[in-house]
Amino acid sequence: MQIGLTEQQAQQRLAQQGENRLAAAKRKRPLSIFLGQFRDVMVLILLAATVISALLGEITDAVTIILIVLLNAVLGFVQEYRTERTLEALSAMTAPTARVFRDGTLTTRPAAELVNGDVIRVEAGDRVPADCRILRCRGLFAEESVLTGESVPVGKHPGAPEDTDNAPGKDTLLYTGTGITQGAGEAVVIATGTATQVGQISSMLSQIEAGRTPLQERLGELGKTVAIICLAVCLIVFGAGVLRGEPVFDMLLTGITIAIAAIPEGLPATVTIALALAVNRMLRANALVNRLHAVETLGCTSVICSDKTGTITENRMTVTRLFAGGELYEVRGSGYRITGEIRLGKEICNPAAKPDLTALLRCGVLCSNAAIRTDREIRCRQRGSISAAGDWQVQGDPTEIALLVAASKAGVTARSLSGWKRMEEEPFDSDTRCMTVLARSGSRCTAFCKGAADVLLPRCAFYMQNGIPQP
Incomplete structure (x- = not known):
């Protein structure tokens, strides 16, 4: 029995359905972004003042005003150009390639060529290229925080053949952009491109129309008020001078000069610079602001509501306590930071002198399919303590990664256990609720098991x- 589609069937469906790509945001040209900085009423007034000042021969004033306007425009342009492609980050969540059966043969193809009916194969470390219904699997777990915000991987099992609805939250489906943390399996594609769950999100985001912020509304009202006042001052001065018998042209120039002097040239630049400084401070905290004026709106926020804690966490687990041999150890260092230490009481613990702790961490490293690595230089101040800049580069189940990070602080790593060779594995599943690995070191064969305490x-x-x- 042939698995999957033939090449001819796939090409026909590709022509009908289109490529497996997310909705692209409307890209703005750099020139369009730059010209958009001149739409504010106050900026338009300053441009008019520049022209009038030049016509009146006030070249110094004209140059000063135009420099202020250009500074304002450049600051706004740099910020918007830097973040204009924020929506394109969604496309990075899709897999670039996929292993798919074509004409009964497993081949690697660009994920954009996937169509409904294709059968793909996934395993630990893969990113799902399309919404799929699982055909068969063993110990398959997927990390779906991109959709749910929850870091705990979801156990998967095969679905019914008639199930073609890719509604969220199904444990018989794999969703685009999610990662496989454990196991392996085969699945049939039921939705691609904008029909996937992530695709629907990208479509909604690409259709968002940017509104004016409260600050922009107030500055617009101020600009209109200033324009009316300046025009009124110009008319009053001109009328009063003419009534006194002054030359009409001289009074016109006088009225225009006074009106220009009343325009707050530095206001737009001052506002833009203040907002740019705020944006840079937020950028240092890894918060990317798309538009400058949005900072002021965010500054007015007093309450932020979220539907669950999982949506605003880092999606990282951390081991903070270890219990072995009747002693409780504290693990310092959060998340995937390399720097950390293991303490017993107030003192840094030497794991080499604690065989119970070493055995526990050895089990955590060997009974695992996750991996951590770093290109940075790691310094060991003493046994049970390491330090280095940055984070571990990780792959796999968050719980297993947390165990590997904790073990590394005690010097127990895959490299230090290179003398152990894994022979067999019984993967974790929802029925047994445990994972067992059979490993050999010399003539010694040991079964390492981890799972639920009960x-x-x-x-x-x-x-x-x-x-x-001990008994």
């Missing part, structure tokens, strides 16, 4: 204390 503890007849098994 599953493992009833199986235990001994515990380890000072390296010696």
Whole structure:
């Protein structure tokens, strides 16, 4: 029985459905972004004042005003140009390639060529290229925080053949942009491009129309008020002078000069510079602001509502306590930061002198399919403490990653355990609620198991204390 589509079927469906791509935001040209900085009423008034000043021979005033206007425009342009492609970050969540069955043969193709009916294969470390219904799998878990905000991987199992609805939250489906943390499986594509869950989000985002912020509204009203006042002053001065018998042309120039002097040339630049400074401060906190004036609106915010804590976390787990041999250890360092230490009481612990702790961490490293690595130089001030700049580069299940990061602080890593060779693996699944790995070191063969406490503890007849098994 042939698996998947033939090449001819795939090409026909590709022509009908289109490529498997997310909705692209309307891209603005740099010139359009720059010219958009001159739409404010106050800026238009300053441009008019520049022209009039030049016609009156006040070249110095004209140059000063135009420099202020250009400074204002450049600051706004730089900020918008830097963040104009924010929506394009969504496209990075889709996989660039996919392993798909074509004419019964497993091949690697660009993910954009996937169509409904294609059968793909996924395994730990892959990013799902389209919304799919699972055909068969073993120990398959997917991390769906991109859609749900929850960092705990979701267990998956095969779905019914008639299930073609890619509604969110199904444990029989794999969703575009989510990552496979454990296991492997095969799935049939049921939605591509903008029909996927992530695609629907990108479509909504690409249709957002930017409105005017409260600050822009107030500056617009101020600009109109200033324009009316300046025009009124010009007319009053001109009328009063003419009534006194002054030359008409001289009074016209006088009225225009006074009106220009009343225009607050520095106001737009002052506002823009203040907002730009605020944007840079937010950028240092990894917050990207798309438009300068949005900063003022955010500054007025007093309450932020979110539907669940998972949506505003870093999607990183951290081991903070370890219990081994009757002793409780504290693990310092949060998230995937390399720097950290293990303490027993107030002192940094030497894991080499704690066989129970070392055995626990060895189990966490060997009974795992995750991986951490770094290109940075790691310094060990003493056993049980490491330091280096930046974070670990990670891949795999968040829980397993957290165990690897904790073990690294004690010097227990895959490299230090290179003498152990994994022989067999019984992957974690929702039924057994545990994972077992059989590993060999020399002539010694050991089964390492991790899982839920209520599953493992009833199986235990001994515990380890000072390296010696106790009943």
